[in-house]
Amino acid sequence: MLGREVHPASAPVRYDERFMLGVTRSFRSFSDALEEVVNARVFAGIHVRTACEDGTTLGKAVAQHVLDHMFQGVR
Numbered sequence: 001m002l003g004r005e006v007h008p009a010s011a012p013v014r015y016d017e018r019f020m021l022g023v024t025r026s027f028r029s030f031s032d033a034l035e036e037v038v039n040a041r042v043f044a045g046i047h048v049r050t051a052c053e054d055g056t057t058l059g060k061a062v063a064q065h066v067l068d069h070m071f072q073g074v075r
Helices: 030-043 051-067
Strands: 012-014 024-027
Touching: 012 030, 024 051, 030 051
Parallel strands: none
Antiparallel strands: 012 024
């Protein structure tokens, strides 16, 4: 959703790590970044995959509702 409204969904995403100084993470898209977060939580034993997938689905639905009903884009 963020990719659709703020940044082209297929555009690269970069950010500087907060806890690893000098490290910049790069992804091909917001979706790729989300996929890495999901995998990291599963691999670390924090969540099971179905919980992450359900959370991702719910998060996308909430974001869509906000965009459809409350978000006012900048012109």
